[in-house]
Amino acid sequence: MNIGEIAKRAGVSRSTVSYALSGKRRVSEATRRRILRVIDEAGYRPNANARALAEGRTRTIALVIPPAGRSLTPIQLGFVAGVVAAASLHELDVLLSPSGGEHDRSFERIISGRRVDGVILMEVRLQDARAARLRESGLPFVAIGHTADAGTGCWVDLDYEGLIGNCVHHLADLGHRAIALINRPQEFLDSGYGPARRALDGFTAAAAARSLTATAICCPDDAMAGEACVENLLAAHPAITGIVTANEAALPGMERALRRLGRAVPGQISITGVVGRHWAEEFHPPLTAADVPISDLADRAVELLAERISSPAGPERHVLLAPPISLRSSTAPPVQRAECDPALASQGSHAECLTS
Amino acid sequence: MNIGEIAKRAGVSRSTVSYALSGKRRVSEATRRRILRVIDEAGYRPNANARALAEGRTRTIALVIPPAGRSLTPIQLGFVAGVVAAASLHELDVLLSPSGGEHDRSFERIISGRRVDGVILMEVRLQDARAARLRESGLPFVAIGHTADAGTGCWVDLDYEGLIGNCVHHLADLGHRAIALINRPQEFLDSGYGPARRALDGFTAAAAARSLTATAICCPDDAMAGEACVENLLAAHPAITGIVTANEAALPGMERALRRLGRAVPGQISITGVVGRHWAEEFHPPLTAADVPISDLADRAVELLAERISSPAGPERHVLLAPPISLRSSTAPPVQRAECDPALASQGSHAECLTS
DNA sequence: GCCTTGTGTCGAATCGGTTCGAGCGCGCCT
DNA sequence: AGGCGCGCTCGAACCGATTCGACACAAGGC
Numbered sequence: 001m002n003i004g005e006i007a008k009r010a011g012v013s014r015s016t017v018s019y020a021l022s023g024k025r026r027v028s029e030a031t032r033r034r035i036l037r038v039i040d041e042a043g044y045r046p047n048a049n050a051r052a053l054a055e056g057r058t059r060t061i062a063l064v065i066p067p068a069g070r071s072l073t074p075i076q077l078g079f080v081a082g083v084v085a086a087a088s089l090h091e092l093d094v095l096l097s098p099s100g101g102e103h104d105r106s107f108e109r110i111i112s113g114r115r116v117d118g119v120i121l122m123e124v125r126l127q128d129a130r131a132a133r134l135r136e137s138g139l140p141f142v143a144i145g146h147t148a149d150a151g152t153g154c155w156v157d158l159d160y161e162g163l164i165g166n167c168v169h170h171l172a173d174l175g176h177r178a179i180a181l182i183n184r185p186q187e188f189l190d191s192g193y194g195p196a197r198r199a200l201d202g203f204t205a206a207a208a209a210r211s212l213t214a215t216a217i218c219c220p221d222d223a224m225a226g227e228a229c230v231e232n233l234l235a236a237h238p239a240i241t242g243i244v245t246a247n248e249a250a251l252p253g254m255e256r257a258l259r260r261l262g263r264a265v266p267g268q269i270s271i272t273g274v275v276g277r278h279w280a281e282e283f284h285p286p287l288t289a290a291d292v293p294i295s296d297l298a299d300r301a302v303e304l305l306a307e308r309i310s311s312p313a314g315p316e317r318h319v320l321l322a323p324p325i326s327l328r329s330s331t332a333p334p335v336q337r338a339e340c341d342p343a344l345a346s347q348g349s350h351a352e353c354l355t356s
Numbered sequence: 357m358n359i360g361e362i363a364k365r366a367g368v369s370r371s372t373v374s375y376a377l378s379g380k381r382r383v384s385e386a387t388r389r390r391i392l393r394v395i396d397e398a399g400y401r402p403n404a405n406a407r408a409l410a411e412g413r414t415r416t417i418a419l420v421i422p423p424a425g426r427s428l429t430p431i432q433l434g435f436v437a438g439v440v441a442a443a444s445l446h447e448l449d450v451l452l453s454p455s456g457g458e459h460d461r462s463f464e465r466i467i468s469g470r471r472v473d474g475v476i477l478m479e480v481r482l483q484d485a486r487a488a489r490l491r492e493s494g495l496p497f498v499a500i501g502h503t504a505d506a507g508t509g510c511w512v513d514l515d516y517e518g519l520i521g522n523c524v525h526h527l528a529d530l531g532h533r534a535i536a537l538i539n540r541p542q543e544f545l546d547s548g549y550g551p552a553r554r555a556l557d558g559f560t561a562a563a564a565a566r567s568l569t570a571t572a573i574c575c576p577d578d579a580m581a582g583e584a585c586v587e588n589l590l591a592a593h594p595a596i597t598g599i600v601t602a603n604e605a606a607l608p609g610m611e612r613a614l615r616r617l618g619r620a621v622p623g624q625i626s627i628t629g630v631v632g633r634h635w636a637e638e639f640h641p642p643l644t645a646a647d648v649p650i651s652d653l654a655d656r657a658v659e660l661l662a663e664r665i666s667s668p669a670g671p672e673r674h675v676l677l678a679p680p681i682s683l684r685s686s687t688a689p690p691v692q693r694a695e696c697d698p699a700l701a702s703q704g705s706h707a708e709c710l711t712s
Numbered sequence: 713g714c715c716t717t718g719t720g721t722c723g724a725a726t727c728g729g730t731t732c733g734a735g736c737g738c739g740c741c742t
Numbered sequence: 743a744g745g746c747g748c749g750c751t752c753g754a755a756c757c758g759a760t761t762c763g764a765c766a767c768a769a770g771g772c
Contacts, residue, residue, distance in 0.1 A: 045469055049471070050409050053406050060451070063452075065440070077430070084452050084454050085454060088458070089458075091465075093452075094451065095449055095450065096440050096449075096451075097440075098440050098441060102444070109404075110449060112399075114404060114405070282579045282608065284612065
């Protein structure tokens with residue numbers, strides 16, 4: 001069933017059918033109705049490939065997911081779902097492309113085969129080969145996170161530097177003097193992964209501004225590692241009363257470690273950070289944190305890309321999101337060590353130990 | 357840059373370029389080399405849409421993800437990643453399609469626009485409108501989970517019935533007499549979601565076969581609900597010593613509830629079930645469970661689909677996976693209430709309380 | 713020397729749409 | 743009445759590939 005068959009049955013030419021469908025030229029009401037009836041009876045839909053070939057656009061975008069497929073975090077997952085939903089509203093389909101290692105062929109196939117009108121690139125690095133390849137190809141793309149030359153290209157990103165800084169200020173305001181950062185894994189930092197770098201920068205700068213004693217450590221992306229990290233951290237730096245985390249996957253382990261060490265939250269240790277809302281709410285007690293606005297991020301990325309596709313010569317826009325800190329119940333002023341009996345605190349009755 | 361331009365530069369016809377690339381007819385070695393050199397210099401790749409139009413196939417498959425995009429579980433996420441990886445090995449691209457509600461237009465667009473050669477359908481229900489639509493369209497598809505008429509169509513699935521049954525038998529072998537099933541949410545059961553139904557069937561049948569006292573409850577897919585479920589369960593049925601779970605998302609909450617109630621695992625309560633490997637290993641203590649072989653599932657689905665695409669008239673094959681139970685450390689023989697001091701057990705020294 | 717066989721290449725049709733220029737018939741204005 | 747403009751429709755070109763039948767030319771057999 002193709003457009004020619006419809007034309008024949010309706011007794012018109014192929015172009016008239018096309019115009020009746022697209023509305024790009026006027027078609028008399030009588031003819032239009034007749035054509036639509038035939039189409040309805042035949043259950044006809046235009047072939048997407050033929051249309052793409054003729055129009056020169058595919059109405060499809062590619063979403064390039066991070067290299068190691070196995071390490072997709074729930075936050076990334078949420079982003080994928082968000083992009084699909086947002087694209088659906090723009091009448092765009094989403095082609096998923098893995099990247100890295102043997103899967104680079106897939107990426108290359110999609111780009112150079114002109115299968116898509118634009119690309120969303122997840123998890124870009126400060127130096128990113130895929131971004132360079134895309135720039136060379138001339139295909140519109142939006143990066144999630146920004147590359148080293150932040151001025152060029154479109155991107156949407158989270159203001160990790162500012163957000164982590166806000167967390168530090170929040171702890172400082174409460175009176176904490178010794179704090180720590182639990183960052184993403186060391187190799188992320190080494191390979192120039194923006195969020196990890198900027199989290200560290202923001203932490204260091206804010207801590208210095210408030211003259212805090214600050215310790216930053218990296219932690220692999222899983223609960224077991226989180227448990228070990230917190231144990232080692234508190235053993236090595238017993239004075240620490242506040243923790244800022246940029247690593248949500250480690251949270252369950254952190255919770256376990258604190259419980260096992262008998263440190264009450266927020267009685268003895270305050271915790272905050274930048275994590276997905278889901279993780280913040282599942283923490284015990286609910287985490288005071290800057291919730292990562294994952295579906296906003298997805299919406300904005302698709303919006304930017306759609307705009308760029310329709311006018312490739314337009315300005316290269318950037319979006320830097322900075323969600324507010326949601327106050328829940330994992331932060332409080334630090335205990336005064338001298339005045340407070342640890343036994344009391346571990347039983348949860350730390351009210352009388354609070355400082356001013 | 358298109359095939360005509362390459363032909364001109366190499367001084368041959370367009371068809372010769374096509375044959376040199378596809379190898380479907382012989383081309384003299386000299387000509388072939390010349391063409392390839394020109395292609396290399398120009399950085400030419402065939403336009404995927406034009407090729408699809410001419411060949412009548414798109415080299416793309418659709419992956420239809422569950423209705424509510426927001427509630428994708430990590431296990432589903434893993435499946436998506438697995439499908440993309442497997443498809444990449446077959447030189448297939450993956451188009452992601454949401455389904456349900458307003459997103460059904462996207463599904464319809466992909467199917468009737470002939471954008472794909474085949475479809476993988478996640479989370480099918482026993483009665484499934486999308487499966488019916490696909491059958492009607494004649495497009496090859498593979499379902500994850502089977503529909504009510506299991507004999508027709510291709511599918512891959514997990515043998516939930518058998519696996520949950522095995523878990524029951526495992527507990528029975530250890531000597532447990534009163535056990536419970538923590539199933540997926542009630543509405544899943546009501547809407548005819550296969551895994552939930554079959555988990556319940558398998559549990560009931562195996563418990564009956566071993567003459568166990570069995571309680572089955574449903575639990576929403578999150579940690580908070582898991583915590584509440586376990587508390588209520590143990591309050592209402594204090595005799596229970598073994599729990600089988602089909603709900604991995606509830607696991608962290610279950611762990612918290614047991615800890616708060618002071619029930620040692622596996623000292624006082626044994627836990628097992630069917631859950632993703634990741635969840636099993638993150639549990640404390642590591643969970644004895646039938647690990648869901650998620651990437652196997654994805655591989656087999658893609659394999660079946662690829663086979664069906666290349667020979668649509670072939671047999672409709674099914675795959676039912678039944679992974680073995682991985683013994684970790686969350687199950688043990690139940691304590692003899694009369695002989696055992698709960699205080700001892702809660703300190704982890706339950707060795708002297710074991711039966712037979 | 714002619715016919716056969718086979719190798720390598722070409723031209724044209726095809727896939728299923730979109731789009732542009734042209735043409736036809738009609739009503740209106742002068 | 744003739745000319746003009748307008749509304750509607752048609753035919754043909756085009757997008758960029760694949761594929762089939764045909765043809766040119768060289769080698770080999772009689």
